[in-house]
Amino acid sequence: MSDMEEKFPRALWIRLIIYIAVGHIVAGFIYLLFEVGAKG
Template sequence: MSNLEEKFPRSLWIRLIIYIAVGHVFAAFLYLLFALGGKG
């Protein structure tokens, strides 16, 4: 695990986690929008 941590700095991991979280929230928002729009 230490070898992997040397290759990727902590700031890169934090940025990656933020990007993934924002992407999931955005995708959930779009899904909700289409789901509600489809019913209405």
């Protein structure tokens, strides 16, 4: 069944991974701001 692989091109997977990575970086940055703000 290689039909499913053709429906999801490589560019879509790369874009999805980039979105997830950027989302985690932004979430971690916001978490860091809250941690520093709570201590200060």
